[in-house]
Each structure stands twice: as C-alpha cells, then as structure tokens.
Amino acid sequence: MTRPPEPLILVMALLNLLFFTIQATHYHQSFVHRDKPRTSVLEGHRRSSNTILENKLLAPALGKLVLFYSNSCHDCLSFASTLHKLSHQLNNWRQVLAIYKVDCEESIKVCHDFQIQHLPTLRFFHSNFERDRDGIGIGIEIRSRNIRGITTKIATLLASNSYKGVLHHKPVFKTLQSQETLKSLFHKDNVSRYLVLVFQPRHSQIGVNTLLDMLPHHEVTVRIVENPQLFANFGLQPFAQKLVLFDRNGVSHPLIPARDSSKAYVDSLKKLLRTLAQNSRTVLRDFSWKNRKSQIQGRTQDLNDKGDENNKHDLSLNQNNRRIINHVLNEPLKIYQADIEMAIGILLHIEIPKIKVIKEKALNALKMFLDVLIHLSPVSQVKTQLLRDLLSWLKNNDKLTGLDFIDLVNCYEK
Template identity: 25%
Template sequence: MNQWQYKSDLSIILCLLFFSFGLFAKELLYKPDDNVQKLDFTTFETHLNESKAAKLIKFYNGFCEDTQRFIPVFRNLSRKLYNWIRILKVNVLDCSQDMNHRICRSFNIHKTPTLRYFPPNYTRSRYDLGIEITSRNANEIESVLASHLQKLKYFKMFAREDNVTYIFRDHTYVKYVVLVFQMCMSNFFPHWETGHSMEERIAHLDDCNEDNPVISDMGRNTLLALLRYDEVVVRVFDDHNIYNKFGISPVPNLLVIVNSAGNLLFLTPEMDTSEAYVATIEQFLKFMDHKPQSPLQKTLPTNINAALRTDIFEQLENQPHRVFRADLERAIDHILNVELPKTPLFVGKKLTVLRNFLRLLNYISPLHPEAKEKITSLYYSIRVKRKLSGVELKELIWKSFKEYKFRSKLYIGCIASRPFLRGFDCSLWTLFHYFTVESGHVKDGSVLLVFTGYVQFFMECTECRKKLKEFEVLRPITDLAKKDAQILWLWEAHNNINKQLAGGSTEDPKFPKIQFPSEKDCPRCRDDQSNWRMDEVLKYLKHIYCHENLSWFGMASAYPYTS
C-alpha cells in the first residue's frame, strides 16, 4: 500500500468515526455536570423572575465562531461558579433556535456570545435588560460577578440592631454564623487587600464616607468562598460596637463563630486576608466533620462539531417540516465555488444555463441581504459575456464576493448519518424546490430549464442525468406553462428518482428515500386508496418551500433577531 493510499484510507476511517460518534454519542455543548442550565422561550421569563438567586445568562449561537471559541472558557468558568450555586445560577439561551428569536430580539442581543447578569426577582423593563459583561477572561468575569453579587441582601452588613437568632430562623439548615470584621479602608488599613480588586486599586481614601463606603473585599471574598458549606452563613460587620453586643474585646484578626445555641467560638487566622480566614474556618468545619458540597464530576472537553450534530438531529426531530437556509446557502456556495469552476469553457447552452442560474439567484435568492448584493454584482458581470472559462468564472466570483464568507458551515435538513451521503445532492433538490415555489418574478418554466440544464452540463452523476432524462420523456417540460405545474413537475421528478434509488447504496438509513411527503407529514395529501391529491400536495409544497417558512437554524448570523 503506498503512502497516498494509506492517508486516504485513514481519512475515511476518521471520517466514519466522526460521523458515528456525532450520531450516536449525543455529545452536548454543555453537559449536565457543567453547572449550566439551558433555557428556551418557554422557561426564560419564569426563570428570570425567580427570587432565590441571581443569574448569569449566556446568549449564544453554536454555529458562530466567536461562540465556539468561548465555549471552553465559559464551561470552565461555569464549573468554577458551582461553588456559588446558592446565590448564582448559570444559564444559556440558544439564539440560533427559531423559537428563541423573539427573546434574543427583545433583549437587544446584537452578537453572540453575549453575557448578561440579572439579579434575583428581576423584572424586565425598557431600560433594564440585564447588566452586560463584556470581558471574555474567566477571572475578570468572576470578579465582575462578585462585585454585582455583593449588592444582594445576602451580603448586607450585620448591624448593631441585627440578631443572630433571626439568621438561624431564616436558614434552618445553618449551624454556624461566622462574623467577619472589616472597616472602611481609610480607617482600617490592615484589612486592605491591596490590588485584590479593581475597586481597591482605583479607590481614593477620601472616597470613604457614609454615602460611599469603599470597603475591603475581605468579607465578600470570605463569604463567597464558604458558600460551598450549607452549614455556614457569613455576615460582615464594620461597627466596633457589635463586639460589645457579644461581650467581646476587639483584637486583631479575630473571627467570631456563633452556633445555634448562641455559644461563641473565637478563631484567629495567621494573616489578615480572606484566604487565611477561609482556611481557618475550613479547618474548624473539618474538625466538626462538616464537608463542602460534593464537587462536580469531571467531564471531557466538548467536541463542538459532534455536539452541533446532536443539536441538528434534535432539531430535525422537533421541526421536520422546515427548510433550512443553511442547506440552501451551502448548495449555492458549493455550486459557485466547487461545481461550476470545474467546467473548462462556458459557451452556447452552458453559458445560457450559467447566466439563467445567476438570474434566478438575483431575483429569488434565499441568501442574506449582504450576499444578495454579491450575487447581483456577479450576475451583471457575466450577463454581457459571450464565452467564459472556468478560471475566469472563478476570478469573477472572487471579485464579487471578496472577503464575504458564507455563514453556513454544516448541512441541517440535508445532514447525513454517514459520510458521502445526502449533503450537496439533497441541498440541490431543496434549492430548486424553493425556486419553483418562489418563482413569481421569473418566466414560467424557467426554473426547470435551469435545473435540467444544470444536471445535464454540470452534474457529475451520470446515473442522475440518465434517470432525469427518462422522466423528461414521460413528462416533457414544454407542456408546463404555469407556476403550479412547474412545482408539481419537480416534485414528481424527485419522487420518481427516489423510488428508483430507494434501498440502494446512496440511501441514508436514517433518511430513507420515501415518496414525499409521507402520510405522517401530510395526512391530507393522499386519499383513502393512497392516491395523491394534487391540490393538497401543491398546498403542502407551497407551505414547506416558501420564503416565510425558511429556518435560520444553522446559520452563523444574528440577522433574524437584529433585523
């Protein structure tokens, strides 16, 4: 076996493994042990209004490259934030899902990923759509979250009039209340954890007053670190008189622990830092046989491509009656950048088919508005040509599209469970079904002339050309004078070829070549003897392939919820 053959065989094996893994392993972008709860349009508002905890929500589109790059960072962050689960929930909302577009639009999500912080009991208003966190650094995000969380009631300073008994009453599972003393930095320098937070680095001593008490982060950080222990509540105080309330003489680095019986225990950390405070308290809890919450189970890094395949198959199960823009775009991308440039010379009928294909795209394109402008430019560049080489066509396509990137990277409705199946062939049929339904702006019959011309001149599948020619003999295109007849002709041709190929090597076992639509998808399309009811079939095709029914799922674009 030569080296080239070995590499080729290895690539096929790896491809098969990838497809098998993506189909059967149910890989997820976020696993159950990642401390991430996925929301959708049915649960989003209710979850936000929940009163017990604050929320960090990531709005994302899994097909977006920026989102994909951020997934490992966010996953590690969410696992770390599990320690704060008592007061902070981590959630995600998938803006690529059609059903979630309204939410992403109403919360002004202009790009993905977007991180927003929401306090407990959040109520949406015109001017409050959550607090956006722009950093993509995990440590910085954690610091920003801490600064927002410290505004919660849970972090409220323990005042002279407060009673420890109330804390035990409100938190029946609590066994100990830890009182941490800290003061305003201008009055109590030892508690200034220099450089620990942005607030401390930029604070000025004169900022410390009754209205703006710039304080050390020590108490906050101690509280956050001990959230892992259900038996403990931390309360911070900055009033020396509270010592008197408990009959205590203030001493440096003193921690006071009160149990449910009102008994006091004093701990003295080695240093005046939150890390030392936490270590001392944890040592006490360990001695008392109290353990922190169980850590999350370790999980493997996310296989993003396999996870997206899982999402796609779930989407197809939930929305079997949709046509996806991603498939149409991939078909157009493949035709322009792979199929057509293979032709050495466009002249005569070949050039006519090319020109008419671009004309269809120009008038009834399913592409993003920005791409439509590129198609128009390409169409007018070629319309004046009398002959054209494949190399020249490639250059014109490059000049027209330049830095534009097609936003579809994966097949959705045309996805395959095995390599070398479906994909482009499926998307080509889908594209021309769409053309026939949306052909109101072009001459009757012109879509089919382009379709048959494309198959004849540019399709490499000899068997496909043969079978389509046989069908044309049975149903000549010259007999078609109306748009509806054009829609039904292509549908009949597709079913005719499917019938001949069913059970063959090109059939995907997960997507068998049936007579479309199935009785389940369209019960009214057949009569009691299982004969087609053409009026119902036509109605169904017009609904499925119309522009309004196109799904944005699978597109790396914010257009559906920003336009």
C-alpha cells in the first residue's frame, strides 16, 4: 500500500487532535472561559525613539493611551497599583484601545519632544494622530489619578475616535436614529447574532461603557438609545426599557439589571447569552447510523474475504477493534458548534504555539489543516475570517516559531 505524503499524515494528526480536543472540552470544559481576563494590555517599550512611538500612534482604528513615567519618581511608584488595576479593567476594550508606557529616564528625547513636564503623565492619542506644524502632536492629557475618572475620560475619547478601516465587528457609538429599524440594523451587520439596545440618559455614559465592555462578544452588537421614544419602533413600550436584546428572528428579551451600572448591564447580558447558547445548541452531525453501520461492516467483510493468506492478519479486525467500532456505531456521535470553536481555540492558542519552529513539511501541514477547517468546519463567520487571515499570512512566509504564531493569532483577533 502506498504511504501517504508526510504533510497529509501531519494534517490527519492535527484533525485527530482537533477531534480529541473537542471531546475533552465537551466533557471537561478545560478551556479558559472568554470572560476571564487575558494578559494585560499594558506593553512596555524601553529605550523608545520618536519613530517607534509614532509608528505605534499611527496604527489605524485604535485609541492609544501612553503613560510617561520614571522608575525613580515617587508619584509614579504610588500610581503603579492604580495603573495595574486600570490595565486589567480595560482589558475588554483592547479591540479599540492600545496602552503603552515610556520610561523618561531611558527615552529622554521622546519625553522632551512630547513636552512631558511632570511625571507620571497619561496621554490619549486618537487614531488620526499626525505631526502638527510645531513638530509632534502631543495628545490629550488625562489628569485624573483614580480609576473611575480615568476610565470615564477614556470612554468619552474612544466614543469620538475614528474606526475607519475596521472590517469586522466595528463599534458604533453613534446613538440610534429614528429611521433605523431592527431589519435595517441586521441587514447592515450580517455577522452579529444579537442586537442590544441600551438606554443612556442625559449626562450618563452607561451606554458607552456597556458597548465597550461587550466588545469581546463578537456575536453581539450594542447600540445606544438616548431618545426613549425610539423603543416604540421596535415594538416596545417607551420609557419602560433600559436594556433589551433582540435575536435575528425579531424575538426581544427585555432585561432588568440589578442596578443602573454598566457592570450590572453586562452581567445581565452575559447571563442571558449563556442561557440562549444552552437552549439553542445545534447538533452539527447526526449520521444515519444504521446505514453507516451496515456500510462499515460490509467493507470489513469484503476486506476479510478478499485478503490473501499473507495479509489477512493486517486486514481483518481483531476483537478489540470490533468492540471499539461497535461502541461508536451504537452511540451516535454528536458534535456541537460551540465545542468545535472551543477546540479550535485551544489548538490556535495552546497546542500549535508549543511547536518551537514551524517550517517545511510542518508548515505545509498547518496550511492544509487551516484550509480544511475553512472549507469544512461550520464555525462562525468571525472565526472563519480569522482562519483565512492566518492562512493568507502563512502562504507568504516559509518559517515561523510557535511564539510568532500566537502573536499572529492575537493580532488578527483584535
């Protein structure tokens, strides 16, 4: 029998790993839940130059928060714990916000050019950063030193930021307009499964903060409602709604949070999403096992009948294998979309990055594996686009490390 090409063997091994990962996650739920905080968005850039920092500031569709500090500064050391808590609290905003820090002792010219007069200094830069006529745009200083004051200011600035160029899950901070309907909103967005309307009273930021905190949930689009009369356009009583979720079938799910805070709103939405996910879990595979069983048993009999004396031992199934096949055939296999997406997440974030160097046959196998997932795996459009982006990058490169791969995954997921 002809031996399959080695990349094909590796692809089969990856597919087997995917299958067993699905089983493991289905029964053990070993994957870290998406709601748990990931690594801090805070990134240090020692010995920064103007060019390095400006390149970071020029990144499109992102607000940037830059901390200018010094390790010998007493106020900076006092602010360190606040900054640590802030970086974790803003983790859900990482799709629209990048945070950097510059040590002014090691980057004296940078701090001079950006006109840093005291430490620590927090500056926000919009996505349309550009040099001004005096040399360098110095950004918007955030003077508050408490977490609530800082997050309030950043939320306001992010709401006015430009997100031109965002292709997937673009945040919409513009308040709901009278001509917009459930049909038109879902027609504009063919990715999201749910639409959330959140009422934001005058002089409040509860809608903006709820939108930002829900960004990791790509299946949800949040829109802010300032005119309560607009709820009537969605078949709801005006002035009686604060938070409501719609699915694509037009079914509404009004929510009554425990209190009027973005945290309570987000907690209510997450709880509802978990309930909806459990109720709508769809079976992706449910084979006609009687027909499949007869086909496999027929092929097994053919192999045993046609084999000659020298290879009967290889072709015939031993008693142990028969027990395995009978067990599988008598227990219909059910694979859920949530399990597949979770398993793919484990492979992309944990298993593949363990490989020190991915090149040649291993790289070809990885490309083939991603291609199989793109064409055969019934995952969400967001996940499919991530796989396409990864495959496109791999096709133009001939070598990478496991650490390069996880950086690539994190980059495209943003």
